[in-house]
Amino acid sequence: MTPTQRARVVVLVWLGVMGVLVLGLMREARLGGSLTAFLPRSGSIVQRALVQGLHKGEAARLLLVSITGATAAARERASAALVPLLHRHSRCFTLIANGGHGTTRGFTRFLFRHRYLLAPRTSWSVAALHADLERALAVLASPAGLGAGRMLADPTGAFMASVKPWLRNTGPATQDGVWVSRHHKAALLLVETRQSGFSVAAQRRAVALVRQAFAQVAAKTTLHLELGGTGAITVAANDRVARNAQVLTIIDVLLVAAILLFVYRSWPPLVASLVPLVTGGLTAALTAALLFTHLTVTTLGFGTMLIGVAMDYPAYVLLHTGRSEHVAAAARRVGPALMLAMAAMVIGFATMTVSHLAGLVQLGVFASVGLVAAALAARFLLPLMMPTWTQGSSLAVFDQRAHVAMGVLRRGGWVVIVACIAAVLFLAAEGRRVWDNHVSALSPAPPALMRQTGALAREFGVPGLSSLLVIVGSNRQVVLARSAALVPTLVQLRKAGALTGFDLAERYLPSAAVQRRRQRALPTRAQLAARLRVASRGLPFRLRSFRPFLRAVHAARVAPVLTYAALPPAIRARIAALLTTIHGHSVAFVHLTGVRKPAAIVRALAQSGVKDVHFVKVKRAVGRLLGRYRNALLWHSAWAVLFIALVLTWGLRSFVGTLRLLLPMGAAVLVTCAFLVLIGHGLTLLNVVALLLIVGLGMGYALFLGDNGLIHGRRAVAPWVCAATTMTGFGVMAFAQVPLLQSVGLTVSVGALLALLFTAAWSRPDGNSGSGV
Amino acid sequence: MISGMPRWVARVLWVSMISSMAQAAERPWTLSSLLQTLRHTTSHKVRFTETNHIAGLKRPLHLRGALRYTPPSTLVMAQSVPHKAVYRIVGDRLYVNHATRGVSVSRYPGLVAIVSGFEGLLSGNQALLTHDFAVTLSGDAGAWRLVLHPRLAELRRAVTTVTVTGRGGQLVEITTHAPRGDFSVMHILP
Numbered sequence: 001m002t003p004t005q006r007a008r009v010v011v012l013v014w015l016g017v018m019g020v021l022v023l024g025l026m027r028e029a030r031l032g033g034s035l036t037a038f039l040p041r042s043g044s045i046v047q048r049a050l051v052q053g054l055h056k057g058e059a060a061r062l063l064l065v066s067i068t069g070a071t072a073a074a075r076e077r078a079s080a081a082l083v084p085l086l087h088r089h090s091r092c093f094t095l096i097a098n099g100g101h102g103t104t105r106g107f108t109r110f111l112f113r114h115r116y117l118l119a120p121r122t123s124w125s126v127a128a129l130h131a132d133l134e135r136a137l138a139v140l141a142s143p144a145g146l147g148a149g150r151m152l153a154d155p156t157g158a159f160m161a162s163v164k165p166w167l168r169n170t171g172p173a174t175q176d177g178v179w180v181s182r183h184h185k186a187a188l189l190l191v192e193t194r195q196s197g198f199s200v201a202a203q204r205r206a207v208a209l210v211r212q213a214f215a216q217v218a219a220k221t222t223l224h225l226e227l228g229g230t231g232a233i234t235v236a237a238n239d240r241v242a243r244n245a246q247v248l249t250i251i252d253v254l255l256v257a258a259i260l261l262f263v264y265r266s267w268p269p270l271v272a273s274l275v276p277l278v279t280g281g282l283t284a285a286l287t288a289a290l291l292f293t294h295l296t297v298t299t300l301g302f303g304t305m306l307i308g309v310a311m312d313y314p315a316y317v318l319l320h321t322g323r324s325e326h327v328a329a330a331a332r333r334v335g336p337a338l339m340l341a342m343a344a345m346v347i348g349f350a351t352m353t354v355s356h357l358a359g360l361v362q363l364g365v366f367a368s369v370g371l372v373a374a375a376l377a378a379r380f381l382l383p384l385m386m387p388t389w390t391q392g393s394s395l396a397v398f399d400q401r402a403h404v405a406m407g408v409l410r411r412g413g414w415v416v417i418v419a420c421i422a423a424v425l426f427l428a429a430e431g432r433r434v435w436d437n438h439v440s441a442l443s444p445a446p447p448a449l450m451r452q453t454g455a456l457a458r459e460f461g462v463p464g465l466s467s468l469l470v471i472v473g474s475n476r477q478v479v480l481a482r483s484a485a486l487v488p489t490l491v492q493l494r495k496a497g498a499l500t501g502f503d504l505a506e507r508y509l510p511s512a513a514v515q516r517r518r519q520r521a522l523p524t525r526a527q528l529a530a531r532l533r534v535a536s537r538g539l540p541f542r543l544r545s546f547r548p549f550l551r552a553v554h555a556a557r558v559a560p561v562l563t564y565a566a567l568p569p570a571i572r573a574r575i576a577a578l579l580t581t582i583h584g585h586s587v588a589f590v591h592l593t594g595v596r597k598p599a600a601i602v603r604a605l606a607q608s609g610v611k612d613v614h615f616v617k618v619k620r621a622v623g624r625l626l627g628r629y630r631n632a633l634l635w636h637s638a639w640a641v642l643f644i645a646l647v648l649t650w651g652l653r654s655f656v657g658t659l660r661l662l663l664p665m666g667a668a669v670l671v672t673c674a675f676l677v678l679i680g681h682g683l684t685l686l687n688v689v690a691l692l693l694i695v696g697l698g699m700g701y702a703l704f705l706g707d708n709g710l711i712h713g714r715r716a717v718a719p720w721v722c723a724a725t726t727m728t729g730f731g732v733m734a735f736a737q738v739p740l741l742q743s744v745g746l747t748v749s750v751g752a753l754l755a756l757l758f759t760a761a762w763s764r765p766d767g768n769s770g771s772g773v
Numbered sequence: 774m775i776s777g778m779p780r781w782v783a784r785v786l787w788v789s790m791i792s793s794m795a796q797a798a799e800r801p802w803t804l805s806s807l808l809q810t811l812r813h814t815t816s817h818k819v820r821f822t823e824t825n826h827i828a829g830l831k832r833p834l835h836l837r838g839a840l841r842y843t844p845p846s847t848l849v850m851a852q853s854v855p856h857k858a859v860y861r862i863v864g865d866r867l868y869v870n871h872a873t874r875g876v877s878v879s880r881y882p883g884l885v886a887i888v889s890g891f892e893g894l895l896s897g898n899q900a901l902l903t904h905d906f907a908v909t910l911s912g913d914a915g916a917w918r919l920v921l922h923p924r925l926a927e928l929r930r931a932v933t934t935v936t937v938t939g940r941g942g943q944l945v946e947i948t949t950h951a952p953r954g955d956f957s958v959m960h961i962l963p
Contacts, residue, residue, distance in 0.1 A: 137834075138856055140825065140827055140830065140834060141825065141834040141835075141836055141855050141856070142836065142852060142856075142858060143823070143836070143838070143850055143852060143860065145825045145827065145834065145836075145957070146825055146827075146949060146951050146955055146956070146957045152829040540830045540831045540832050540834075541829060541830060541831070542828075542829055542830065542831055545828065545829030545830075546829075
């Protein structure tokens with residue numbers, strides 16, 4: 001078998017194997033799109049509660065719908081027509097509300113039936129009852145009196161008292177039976193999805209269903225649909241990233257191909273360069289699909305970007321292939337350096353696998369596996385597929401130029417030191433401002449949509465979550481009891497102006513203890529009848545008309561206390577956001593609005609003596625949480641650097657040689673950080689990941705740039721070509737409209753350039769090995 | 774109490790409607806001609822007496838007061854006997870006495886239907902009115918009788934019928950029947 005024939009067989013076998021991998025992927029991979037994969041998973045119950053409250057809560061499952069344009073009547077008709085259309089998709093939506101009658105009917109009946117357990121009542125004395133009856137008579141003797149016959153079934157006004165908490169959230173205004181915006185320019189609807197607001201596929205389906213229903217309703221009108229809410233943001237952010245990534249990838253591929261074509265001057269090596277990348281990508285995807293229940297879209301996208309570095313490996317092999325040399329021989333020569341570069345990078349990426357962010361773990365596994373596969377493919381598979389390759393003569397010219405450039409750079413070694421010191425001083429001066437701990441920095445959501453959602457949320461009276469109390473306990477009754485114990489403190493705080501309002505589950509579902517206390521306070525049927533007889537003296541009431549009242553009080557006395565499970569869905573939906581279970585602990589949230597004196601709140605909570613209550617400023621707490629994860633990642637990275645140093649020392653058999661590689665790299669990372677902070681990008685978690693990539697990349701350049709005794713017949717041009725493709729690839733990304741992609745692209749392209757220049761400046765000049773073979 | 778609100782609003786609305794209706798007495802007496810006249814409604818004030826017959830009470834309750842309608846959407850009802858109280862509906866908010874923070878009318882399903890019916894009346898929109906009520910007009914311009922049956926189940930729970938009688942341009946009486954046998958009779962004073 002000639003090498004050419006063998007190459008054909010290898011290519012066919014490879015294609016077959018890749019085909020099998022693709023089939024395996026299609027069988028095994030369940031693409032899950034939840035963005036929460038990048039949210040912290042560990043931490044205290046309070047922190048986890050926070051994350052869960054923010055992302056699994058009811059609020060995140062709400063789609064805010066606004067219909068604008070045409071006339072008010074047309075908007076109202078559209079709103080009314082949308083409701084039954086959406087109700088057909090009950091598998092997707094749990095609640096569809098437009099302010100119409102159906103919205104409230106279910107729970108008013110429930111509140112009326114259980115009014116004596118739900119409403120507070122201090123006294124059942126004759127005097128209190130007499131006052132109630134006089135009040136009732138005044139209402140009956142008013143223009144509102146006619147329909148008030150029901151009052152006789154509830155003369156103490158318990159029903160109104162149990163409705164009261166529901167009235168506090170005023171919600172949107174109503175016109176002609178549907179919710180309208182404050183300036184009556186839009187009809188509003190609220191749609192609650194069954195699935196999490198962060199589940200891309202589910203939300204995409206929900207958004208599509210709403211749009212489809214609207215299109216049906218608004219055919220041939222000038223009505224517009226506006227959608228807000230977490231789900232809409234999730235979908236838009238995902239589409240935006242995908243769209244951005246698509247366009248950029250095409251530009252990226254074209255530019256990189258152009259560079260490689262310019263260098264190789266023929267197609268076969270260009271195509272062969274893809275072999276390691278494809279091998280790595282598919283192997284990594286299949287491994288991740290087998291290891292994790294869901295493969296996130298982010299992993300696929302970001303991971304592919306990370307292992308895009310694998311394009312370097314074939315370049316190192318091919319560019320070192322001499323004029324009369326077999327590719328296999330060149331691969332053998334660069335093999336050790338190639339494997340060392342790969343090992344350094346895999347160590348870097350592997351640090352992600354020990355983080356607590358599920359998304360990062362998956363990404364780490366994906367990138368590590370992908371790189372190992374890609375490097376092995378470049379080292380062993382590529383020479384088999386492409387046994388020989390003759391370089392164009394132009395390469396020698398480039399090589400010569402690279403040598404000259406290296407000479408110039410080596411004279412500028414001191415610049416690296418100066419730049420590094422300046423960067424360190426600058427970063428030290430910036431202190432904490434170096435880090436960007438806003439969740440929004442990690443969010444790829446379009447800012448316009450975020451604003452729109454904010455505006456819609458205000459119309460709906462959905463509270464902006466800025467501060468809350470987290471109450472932890474062993475079970476629901478404990479946290480409800482603790483909530484109840486907190487109410488006097490909160491009322492006092494509101495009076496003192498420390499906050500303007502609060503909302504807590506206990507208000508909608510009193511704890512079992514409170515309900516029992518209310519039951520005990522209820523008089524017996526005979527007692528109540530006797531007291532009513534005395535209390536109604538001198539008033540025109542017929543005693544028999546109080547029979548429903550007597551019956552209701554008696555029923556409440558003997559009824560089992562209300563539990564969460566007994567609540568109708570509409571009430572449960574409201575409470576779900578305020579009461580939840582996390583890892584076996586019950587957690588109640590108290591939403592605070594208009595917090596003005598946080599210190600006073602903390603003080604009052606401490607004095608209240610209620611246990612396990614935490615005051616949380618959401619933004620700051622989430623920021624602190626992200627900061628902690630970033631710090632953990634930094635520590636892991638430090639360990640990674642140590643491991644890399646060990647591996648390098650072993651590979652190079654020289655400690656000084658290792659320092660010569662690592663120190664300029666460190667300088668490159670520091671200067672990159674300083675640069676990013678200088679132009680106003682605070683560093684986020686993803687920047688740290690990008691920095692890990694730079695370390696790996698730079699290690700590759702450093703190994704191939706200087707004379708480390710690893711490679712015989714080194715070609716000075718190789719790392720320059722690799723750096724050029726990397727910088728182009730990530731440079732293109734730096735022009736993305738999504739801040740997240742932009743920041744990572746900028747980090748890597750700048751970092752790669754600096755790593756190249758710095759390691760070149762400190763690389764060991766060629767000894768006797770010389771260039772070319 | 775919730776189910777009580779719509780009742781008096783209905784009356785308020787009808788008083789103002791009928792009073793203005795009287796101005797168009799010389800036209801042919803059809804519903805559309807009635808509604809036509811409502812477009813010209815201006816600020817209006819009348820006094821009234823009312824008797825509430827409540828099944829749970831041994832005797833009927835008598836009350837008295839005045840009401841004023843200001844286009845496009847302000848209704849004020851000032852009760853003077855047996856106690857003083859002011860009820861005000863502006864747009865879709867209800868204010869009781871001197872309350873500065875109104876309650877959304879939308880809380881009261883029955884009320885919503887009546888307000889929308891009322892707006893249908895004022896705008897002269899017969900389609901909207903007949904959407905909410907089954908309307909029967911009998912008699913002639915000299916002595917007429919308008920019976921309204923709410924179509925919406927929510928509204929029917931509060932009001933079974935509203936009967937308005939008048940003599941020419943003069944509004945005489947509004948009788949409102951509620952379920953469970955309660956009813957009230959309102960006389961508009963000339």
